Amino acid sequence: MNTAAKLMIATLMGLTASTAVLADDVPHNQVQSLVKEGTILSLDKLDKVATDKHPQAKITDTDLEHEYGRYIYQVELRDAQGQEWDLDIDAISGELLGEERD
Incomplete structure (x- = not known):
């Protein structure tokens, strides 16, 4: 494997590790x-x-x-028809950031 390929792999591994640090569950007592x-x-x-x-x-x-410096409240719901929904809400402002049906 050449030096450029090794450098690319090392960079990708570093990016993956740093991304994992950017999103952390907040412990219940801290909430x-x-x-x-x-x-x-x-x-x-x-x-x-x-x-x-x-x-x-x-x-x-x-x-x-706690993601990218923001607190994101994630809510899973089941509606009357049995559909599951995932909502992301900004925990500081209450703004609905996104929703997805499972």
């Missing part, structure tokens, strides 16, 4: 502190953003991640 400090909206308000978007749906799972 409560972030809410209490006013850094992020309350979980009830963030859940309401999701249920306002899908009024007949039930929340099945939630997760808070």
Whole structure:
């Protein structure tokens, strides 16, 4: 293997490792502190953003991640027809960033 190929592989491995560091799950005890400090909206308000978007749906799972310097609240829902939805909500502003049907 030539030097250029080795350099490319090393660069790709470094990018992969650094990407993994950019998205971290926030531990539950830290979530409560972030809410209490006013850094992020309350979980009830963030859940309401999701249920306002899908009024007949039930929340099945939630997760808070710190990605690229932002707190992203991820919500999984199941609607009345059994469809599953994944929503990403900005945990600071409450803005719906995206949704995807599973």
